[in-house]
Amino acid sequence: MRYTHSGTPIVAGIDGSDTSLAAARWAAALAAELGAPYREACPDVSVRLRSRRGSAGRELLHALDDAQMAIVGSRGRGRFHGALLGSTSQNLLHRAHRPLVICPSTATPER
Numbered sequence: 001m002r003y004t005h006s007g008t009p010i011v012a013g014i015d016g017s018d019t020s021l022a023a024a025r026w027a028a029a030l031a032a033e034l035g036a037p038y039r040e041a042c043p044d045v046s047v048r049l050r051s052r053r054g055s056a057g058r059e060l061l062h063a064l065d066d067a068q069m070a071i072v073g074s075r076g077r078g079r080f081h082g083a084l085l086g087s088t089s090q091n092l093l094h095r096a097h098r099p100l101v102i103c104p105s106t107a108t109p110e111r
Contacts, residue, residue, distance in 0.1 A: 004033070004041075005029065008036070008037070008068040009036060009037035009067050009068070010015060010027050010030060010031045010034075010036050010037070010071060011027075011064060011069070011070045012024050012027035012028075012067060012071045012074070013056060013060045013068040013071075013072040013088060013092075015056065015073075017062050017071025017073055017075065018073070019074050019075050019086075019103060020072065020073035020099050021073075022103045022104065022106065023071045023090070023101070023102075023103040024071075026101065026103050027071040027101075036068065039093040057087065057088045057092060057095070058091075058095070059097065060072070060088065060092060061092065061095055061097075063068075064096060064097060064098045064099070067098060068099070069099040069100065069101065070092060070096060070098060070099075070101070071100075071101040071103065072088060072089050072100070072101075072103070073089065073102070073103055074086065074089055074091060074103060074104045075089070078100065089102045090101045095110045
């Protein structure tokens with residue numbers, strides 16, 4: 001499926017883990033290609049940084065209210081390192097009302 005810029009941003013959940021940094025790179029590349037606003041630091045893309053306290057899943061769901069999609073890593077810095085999906089990506093997978101991309105740490109954006 002091909003997305004076009006709708007004037008709404010792409011949201012990336014970043015916690016500093018390898019998978020979240022891969023998601024940030026993927027989101028930055030997609031935002032640059034679409035000309036979409038992107039809420040994480042990256043060159044040549046319109047950025048609005050937001051840091052929130054509370055549940056990462058809940059805060060990302062709120063951020064999706066005015067976004068076209070979310071991009072997150074498959075696992076973060078949680079306690080269950082052996083799980084295929086972390087709690088935040090699992091939560092978003094079941095509750096997100098917008099498109100969701102879940103990236104493994106080895107993900108690279110393809111055009």
